[in-house]
Amino acid sequence: MAAKILDWLDERLGIKTVYDTVLDRDVPKVNWWFTLGSASLFLFVMQGITGIFLTVYYVPTPDHAADSILYIMNGVDFGWLIRGIHHWGASLMVIFVFIHMLRTFYCAAYKFPRELTWVTGVILLLATLGMGFTGYLLPMNQRSYWATTVGTEIAATVPFIGTFIMRVLRGGTDISAVTLARFFSAHIWILPAVLVLTISIHMYLIVRLGISSIPKEDD
Amino acid sequence: MNEEQKQEYYKKYKKEKQKGVKFYPDIVYKDIIVSFGLFLLLIGLATFVGVDSAPKADPSDTTYIPRPEWYFLFLFQMLKYFPGQLEWVGTAIIPAIAVLALILLPFFDRNPKRFWRKRKLAISIMTVIVIGIVALTVVAVVTTPAQEESGTLAGTISEKIVAGEELYGLYCVECHGADGEGGEIIGVEGLxxxxxxxxxxxxxxxTRSDETFFNIIGFGQGSLGMPPFSKAYAGELGPGEIEAIVAFMRYTWDDRIEIPAEAAQASAIPELAPDEVPSYEVHIVPIVKRYCISCHRPGKKNGEYxxxxxxxxxxxxxxxxNVIPGDLTSNLIRMIHREEIEAGGPMPPTKALKPELIDIFERWVLGGAPNTVDDAAAASTGSAEPPSEETLPTGTPTPSP
Structure with a gap:
């Protein structure tokens, strides 16, 4: 029966081909450092799940953001756990993505034929940092407010277009409701869309080109 | 890489794969173990370390030390080495070059070799950069001073109550009275x-929770004439200061809660021995702080006193x-006896001072209105006559023995 269902599905979805190309493929013998990519992916998924839960109670307005976080921490069942995981997951994700990049660099895995995997990886690193920057403002507490004030001021020092960049980031001259709204939008829509798309390309390339092997003396 | 090198790479890679394993299960199992470990780590961090809370954003509080998320600290720190005119080098040029170099790395690093010993330059450069980033982060963490939570006062509850009492005396008494008794507001502009x-x-x-009090003090009650006191709404108090006031109110007035002995002692008006002369710094200051200063400070209606x-x-x-040493007809003394004189009406306007406090004022004035404890001690033993029953005006209660 199970085999019949599998056959039926395979005729339509081609899952056996997917199994053969994705799961049943030969890969070189590698070490534990090669799990960093999947660990980053896992952290991204965790951030996605906890983030979605957080939006149920979070209110992206300056008047209510801090209170809604307070409510998530104290009023919502296991809200503290969800926010705790999201908070620490952000730091861990930056660490893991960064070390993953270092591993790729030291193993020379960015060289032929994996140049584009590297380029998408750099985009993922930058997008992850962007997530950290935009997410930091959302609780609207003293720490986040002043960090974002200084962070956006830094943009203003860029020659010629600096003030323009800062105004785009802030949505005006000061940190305001508009700033919070666009950071929120970037944090839950724009950057995640960039991340999902880039991760897809990144993974397609990994399956297509294979995991790099650990360089030997004669490589 | 030329065609020949490419083919050679493919051949080697194929050999590696033949010597290798299957993605499933070998690699997948390793991945699952690491991810599960991370999952446990996350739950552990969320449960046992938690998330630091910080006070609500307060745009008026410029004393707050800006502190980016830790993984941006190295950038923040680097900028400190590019002061003034050169700032844009640190904020624009270096980051732009770094990002571009990172993205284009596979295209300008043309060295076909992969083993580390054959790419010493690349490895050294990256290692130096990583060490630099780590070092900058460490320096930033070490040199950024700890944030004193602005507007947060005092650790223990007793210290909080005492601080709250002082703030209450300054900001609230003019309308609500020294004991929160309320009544008709006299002498407050606009009210x-x-x-x-x-x-x-x-x-x-x-019927009101601490949170309610906190919010009322912070936001005010516009419809009733109470202005907002929170800095976030153009008032003068930080969140910690408002909390202190709430603690003072709760512990002093709520009969379900016992005020800690320490706080009760600290806020009590110091005892006076029968013929001791009170001094300004020990006896008058606490009374003034509690009953008078709310109006008698700059910016209030108070006859410039x-x-x-x-x-x-x-x-x-x-x-x-208003105070003449040795003269019980001083304006201050007459007014706290609720006389209507040229200088003004009864003080405090709404509720008479307790007799024992009036007594302290009188003994202080009679004793020569000494400033310090030492002056007062000199006055009690020296020339100044200690107050006796006869010198006190009629109607004034005698000091309790």
Whole structure:
């Protein structure tokens, strides 16, 4: 029966081909450092799940953001756990993505034929940092407010277009409701869309080109 | 890489794969173990370390030390080495070059070799950069001073209550009275004659939570004439200061809660021995802080009589001097006896001072209105006559023995 269902599905979805190309493929013998990519992916998924839960109670307005976080921490069942995981997951994700990049660099895995995997990886690193920057403002507490004030001021020092960049980031001259709204939008829509798309390309390339092997003396 | 090198790479890679494993299960299992470990780590961090709370954003509080998320600290730190005119090098040029170099790395690193010993330059450069980033992060963490939570006062509850009492005396007494008794407001600009209900009654204490008090003090009650006191709404108090006031109110007026002995002792008006002369710094200051200073400070309607320091008490005011050492007909003494005189009406306007406090003022004036404890001690033993029954005006209760 199970085999019949599998056959039926395979005729339509081609899952056996997917199994053969994705799961049943030969890969070189590698070490534990090669799990960093999947660990980053896992952290991204965790951030996605906890983030979605957080939006149920979070209110992206300056008047209510801090209170809604307070409510998530104290009023919502296991809200503290969800926010705790999201908070620490952000730091861990930056660490893991960064070390993953270092591993790729030291193993020379960015060289032929994996140049584009590297380029998408750099985009993922930058997008992850962007997530950290935009997410930091959302609780609207003293720490986040002043960090974002200084962070956006830094943009203003860029020659010629600096003030323009800062105004785009802030949505005006000061940190305001508009700033919070666009950071929120970037944090839950724009950057995640960039991340999902880039991760897809990144993974397609990994399956297509294979995991790099650990360089030997004669490589 | 030329065609020949490419083919050679493919051949080697194929050999590696033949010697290798299957993605599933070998690699997948490793991935799952690491991810599961991370999952446990996350739950552990969320449970046992938690998330630091910080006070609500307060745009007016410029004393707050900006502190980016830790993984941006190295950038922040690097900028400190590019002061003034060169700032844009650190903020624009270096990051732009770094990002571009990172993205384009596979295209300018043309070295076909992969083993580390054959790419020493690339490896050294990257290692130096990574060490630099780590070092900058460490320096930033070490040199950024710890944030004193602005507007947060005092650790123990007793310290909080005492701090709250002082703030209450400064900001609240002019309308709500020293004991929160309320009544008709007298002498407050814009609110003259407004009736204020008691805020220290059992009704009030039993029906309002600390959070409610906190919010009312912070946001004010516009419809009733109470202005906002939170800095976030153009008031003068930080969140910690408002919390202190709430603690003072709760512990002093709520009969379900015992005020800690330490706080009760600290806020009590010091005892006086029968023929001891009170001094300004020990005896007068606590009374003034609790009953008078709310109005008698700059910016209030008070006949320009400020009493925040000894000199002000003795010399300031449109009808100065209001205190004449040794003279019980001084303006201050007559007014706290609720006389209507040229300098003004009864003080405090709404509720008479307790007799024992009036007594302290009188003994202080008779003793020569000494400033310090030492002056007062000299006055008690020296020339100044200790107050006796006969010298006190009639109607004044005698000091309890």
């Amino acid at each position: 003259e004659g407004v009736e204020v209900k008691s805020i220290s009654s059992q009704d009030e204490m039993y 400020f009493i925040t320091t000894y000199d002000e008490v003795m010399q300031s005011g449109d009808y100065a001097p």
